Amino acid sequence: FERLGREAVGVAGAEVRPFRVWLDHWRMESEEEDSLFPMRVQVAEEEVELDLRVVSAKPPVLQGNEGLSQKGREPGNASYYYSFTRLPMEGTIRLGEHTLPVRGEGWMDREWGTSALEPEHQGWDWFSVQLADGRELMYFELRREDGLSDPHDYGVLVDVDGGYRTFEGDQAELTVLNWWRSPVDGSRYPSGWRLEVREAGLDLELEPRLRNQEMDLSFRYWEGAVSVRGRGPEGTVEGRGYVELTGYGGGEAARGTAP
Numbered sequence: 001f002e003r004l005g006r007e008a009v010g011v012a013g014a015e016v017r018p019f020r021v022w023l024d025h026w027r028m029e030s031e032e033e034d035s036l037f038p039m040r041v042q043v044a045e046e047e048v049e050l051d052l053r054v055v056s057a058k059p060p061v062l063q064g065n066e067g068l069s070q071k072g073r074e075p076g077n078a079s080y081y082y083s084f085t086r087l088p089m090e091g092t093i094r095l096g097e098h099t100l101p102v103r104g105e106g107w108m109d110r111e112w113g114t115s116a117l118e119p120e121h122q123g124w125d126w127f128s129v130q131l132a133d134g135r136e137l138m139y140f141e142l143r144r145e146d147g148l149s150d151p152h153d154y155g156v157l158v159d160v161d162g163g164y165r166t167f168e169g170d171q172a173e174l175t176v177l178n179w180w181r182s183p184v185d186g187s188r189y190p191s192g193w194r195l196e197v198r199e200a201g202l203d204l205e206l207e208p209r210l211r212n213q214e215m216d217l218s219f220r221y222w223e224g225a226v227s228v229r230g231r232g233p234e235g236t237v238e239g240r241g242y243v244e245l246t247g248y249g250g251g252e253a254a255r256g257t258a259p
Contacts, residue, residue: 001045002217041091052091054106056084058162063138064154069111071142071152072118079113085128085136085158105130107242120144123221123247125174127195127206129228131239134160137202139172139195143247157200171199180211182220187249189214189222204230206241214249221246 005012005023014021019030019039026045031038031053039054063069063081070078087106092099107128117124126140139155153169178192193206206226213224221244228239 001043001048003045004218037087041089044094047094047096049094050091051093052089052102054087054089054108057086057088057105058084058158060084061138061156061158061164063111063156064166069154071115072121074115074118076115077118078115079111081109081111083110083128083138083156084108085138086130086134107136117142120146121150121247123245125190126244127193127241128243129195129204129206129239129241131228131237133232133237137197137200137204139174139197141169141174155197157197165199167197167199172197177205180208182214182249183212184214184216184220185249187220189245189248193243201233202230202237203232204228204237204239206243208243219246220249222248 003023003026007013012023018033019028019036021028026043027041029040030036031040037054037056041050041052041054043050061083063083064078067080067082068078069081072078085107087108089106090101090103093102094100107130109128122143122145124140124142127138129137131137136158137155141153142150144150149169151169153172154166155169155172156164156166158164173196175194176190176192177194178190180189180191181187182189191208191211195204195206196202206228209225209227214220214222223244224242226241226243228237228241230237
């Protein structure tokens with residue numbers, strides 16, 4: 001589902017202290033005045049309702065250069081970007097008449113800017129991974145029309161204690177292992193990857209939990225959950241992740257904003 005709105009007559013808005021963002025009956029609210037977490041997330045639409053209490057196990061990661069993530073040659077082709085990579089949460093999900101207790105770990109990205117991608121960029125492939133050993137990995141590639149790697153490809157590896165180190169695209173290699181075609185118009189998306197991060201000694205395979213996780217909203221793209229397994233310096237590693245793919249289908253609108 002998707003919901004858009006302007007701040008008017010209280011229908012939508014945001015407040016800093018205590019933190020609160022709302023769109024009609026969709027809302028995220030801090031429980032404490034001077035802290036973002038614990039946070040309550042409540043969303044309801046049609047036959048689906050989500051009610052979660054979220055805490056953070058690690059401090060935020062400032063992506064790029066102290067939070068400024070460059071996406072192109074021009075100074076304005078950038079965004080401010082931070083991530084909370086390990087968010088324990090619990091609550092309920094209602095599906096029709098059935099309400100289920102749930103517990104898990106989430107990931108929150110916050111990114112904002114005013115610019116589009118460079119003209120030679122077709123879109124991006126973005127990966128977030130939570131490893132079972134307590135580490136997290138984020139990596140994205142900007143896809144160029146000429147097929148060459150982009151100097152702004154970027155990643156970060158978060159340690160168990162919340163410390164992190166960044167790496168450039170030349171320290172990673174992404175290989176597509178499979179493909180999937182959209183039933184909407186036959187657009188072809190990657191559907192399975194091998195991600196090698198030499199700086200960390202990681203060699204991972206990512207498999208979609210469902211092939212069809214295409215999002216057909218303001219613009220059409222693929223975004224969904226993946227299972228992760230592979231090897232690291234100390235042996236076998238497993239995990240779960242989330243992948244976002246843009247520019248493969250849905251027209252020029254899919255190229256609008258950087259990851």
